[in-house]
Amino acid sequence: MIPMERYYQPEIECASREQIRAWQDERLVKQVRHVWDNVPHYRKKMEKLGLTPDDIKGVADLHKLPFTTKADLREAYPYGLLAKPLKDCVRIQSTSGTTGKRVVAFYTHHDIDLWEDCCARAIVAAGGTDEDVCQVSYGYGLFTGGPGLNGGSHKVGCLTIPTSSGNTERQIMFIRDLNATILCCTPSYAAYIGETMKEMGLTPDQIPLKAGIFGAEAWSEEMRQSIQETLGIKAYDIYGLTELSGPGVSFECSQQTGMHINEDHFIAEIIDPDTGEVLPAGSKGELVFTSITKEAFPLLRYRTRDICMLDYTPCACGRTHVKMCKPMGRSDDMLIIRGVNVFPSQIETVLLNHGYSANYQIIVDRVKNTDTLDVQVEMTPEMFTDNLGEINRRQKELVDGLRSMLGLTAKVTLVAPKSIVRSEGKAVRVIDKRKI
Secondary structure (H helix, E strand, C coil): CCCCCCCCCHHHHCCCHHHHHHHHHHHHHHHHHHHHHHCHHHHHHHHHCCCCHHHCCCHHHHHHCCCECHHHHHHHCCCCCCCCCHHHCCEEEEECCCCCCCEEEEECHHHHHHHHHHHHHHHHHCCCCCCCEEEECCCCCCCCHHHHHHHHHHHHCCEEECCCCCCHHHHHHHHHHCCCCEEEECHHHHHHHHHHHHHCCCCHHHCCCCEEEECCCCCCHHHHHHHHHHHCCEEEEEEEECCCCEEEEEEECCCCCCEEECCCCEEEEEECCCCCCECCCCCCEEEEEEECCCCCCCCCCEEEEEEECEECCCCCCCCCCCEECCCCCECCCCEEECCEEECHHHHHHHHHHCCCCCCEEEEEEEECCEEEEEEEEECCHHHCCCCHHHHHHHHHHHHHHHHHHHCCCCEEEEECCCCCCCCCCCCCCEEECCCC
16 A cells, blocks of 8 residues: 655655665765865875775775764864865854854755755655645754754745744744644744643644644653644654754654654764774664765764664655664763763653653752752642642652662652743753762
8 A cells, every 4th residue: 555645855755775875875985085175184084094085985885984073073163174165155054062162064055955855855744735834933043943944844835934933922823823734843842832822721623733843852752742732733853963954864754653864865874882883773872974965064974972773674654764763862961870871861751651741850960979860840730739748749759750760769859830941942951060
């Protein structure tokens, strides 16, 4: 049975695995030559390993190339990794990164065109057509979210509402007045919009939205279900990094069983984060990307620090590009507490499974040389009480749930609804006060 699925570029999205590999082989060889000729940083790294472009004949040789890291981007700031003359570049996007200098990525007209194609694929996979109204509530400006989905929406032919983030009452006004059918924003902001609509007395059948495309931060399956129920939509995940282009590196289809990587533009690998060894298919490890069509800012074997797995099994949606699972955490922002690896997404899963909202904050500290983990959790209006006995019972319930999930004891503090600061961009989930 042929799936009732729409595609933006079916000849690419449903290409045979042999065709995808042929594209990757050809484009990788061309890209390696491009950076060798135009980026001294890469040439020096390759020469140090005794490599020349002639040594790279296809994807089978990818493992020979050096990794690129956030440190390389900071060291090369601002123009050190630029592979095209400035006169050929028409835009930058930027991200704050972790520490130090910002990451600045450059784009030619062609780069933007291909990036918008990737975002258009994501919108069509979420059911978008030229009859839809797409509200882009990601931040605009230097952040890639707004510009990427804005361009993709235009390519699909949607009426595009470029609200950017913030001013939630205005967001809701436009959704209702202009009958927005697709919402694009961070999942934490989608949850906040849904929470605000609920407080306004709006039920899902009174909200015109049918789909949401949410990314830029980690979110759990439980959070997805909560957003879907509150807004009455199907919530799709989208993945990207400013360093590679922005959102649209991969996206979910109707199956919601992983995000299809746009393999005609990006080659994905999974490596052991400690040794750098490439791991076999189906292994869990750190995701590495090579951009094979970027002109201005191509990256070879960029270490994303996202921990995930790749799935090559055929998808019922008809797309043939490999799927990546939702990132399970990051190798660089993973919390190590009393020797235990802790990911915020694990804590979120426990909270949502116990009926709490996705509004929480994790505070890590070190007292008398011992790590402390304090999880502050908002009660929903329905469960709010000033009965201390009941609050203590609920806190103990969450302490037990977290101990079962994490293998260590956390302090849980239930707080009043609305007492944790809301985010209109990426939510600040973790405050680490340790001096380490």
